[in-house]
Amino acid sequence: DTEVTQTPKHLVMGMTNKKSLKCEQHMGHRAMYWYKQKAKKPPELMFVYSYEKLSINESVPSRFSPECPNSSLLNLHLHALQPEDSALYLCASSQELASPSTYEQYFGPGTRLTVT
Amino acid sequence: QQPVQSPQAVILREGEDAVINCSSSKALYSVHWYRQKHGEAPVFLMILLKGGEQKGHDKISASFNEKKQQSSLYLTASQLSYSGTYFCGTEMNAGGTSYGKLTFGQGTILTVHP
Numbered sequence: 001d002t003e004v005t006q007t008p009k010h011l012v013m014g015m016t017n018k019k020s021l022k023c024e025q026h027m028g029h030r031a032m033y034w035y036k037q038k039a040k041k042p043p044e045l046m047f048v049y050s051y052e053k054l055s056i057n058e059s060v061p062s063r064f065s066p067e068c069p070n071s072s073l074l075n076l077h078l079h080a081l082q083p084e085d086s087a088l089y090l091c092a093s094s095q096e097l098a099s100p101s102t103y104e105q106y107f108g109p110g111t112r113l114t115v116t
Numbered sequence: 117q118q119p120v121q122s123p124q125a126v127i128l129r130e131g132e133d134a135v136i137n138c139s140s141s142k143a144l145y146s147v148h149w150y151r152q153k154h155g156e157a158p159v160f161l162m163i164l165l166k167g168g169e170q171k172g173h174d175k176i177s178a179s180f181n182e183k184k185q186q187s188s189l190y191l192t193a194s195q196l197s198y199s200g201t202y203f204c205g206t207e208m209n210a211g212g213t214s215y216g217k218l219t220f221g222q223g224t225i226l227t228v229h230p
């Protein structure tokens with residue numbers, strides 16, 4: 001099973017709402033990633049977890065709060081978002097976090113978020 | 117720092133070949149290639165490492181010129197299924213706070229017509 005699943009597929013939220021995005025993989029991968037992708041742009045790294053610990057935070061605003069409750073699950077908690085946060089949020093996983101980066105990343109289908 | 121891809125877009129007929137380039141102004145430790153079809157997740161194609169090691173699909177080839185900090189993806193005998201946006205992801209630092217981090221280029225849109 002080489003699948004990364006994400007829920008929900010679509011999310012519309014107001015600027016005062018609190019919501020969460022969920023990502024799951026059962027490949028035994030120990031590195032998990034959140035990316036943000038705007039239309040016709042490349043994925044931009046937001047967070048990386050390695051062995052359930054936050055390894056990289058790309059100076060993401062605190063209204064985005066990641067959580068890795070176990071090795072298979074990754075959540076992204078959203079609060080007080082702005083309309084400019086509307087984007088496709090992609091989750092990915094890889095066998096491990098390594099440098100040089102020798103492991104391919106498996107991406108989920110993404111959650112399309114609209115902030116109104 | 118974001119790598120630069122060229123060309124920005126390319127249109128082919130089935131069976132034609134294409135080359136997509138990815139350049140960086142900084143030393144590269146690894147280059148990843150992904151393809152993303154419209155409305156779908158990026159899919160892994162290839163990893164090239166400093167020192168010459170490669171990992172990826174049999175039908176796709178790529179090169180990594182460490183001196184020029186450049187990688188090229190070669191698509192030969194293109195098929196309709198090759199259509200999509202191709203991204204290179206580069207790792208520019210070994211270790212430190214950017215351990216294992218990839219920065220993606222702006223993408224190259226490849227369209228293959230029958």
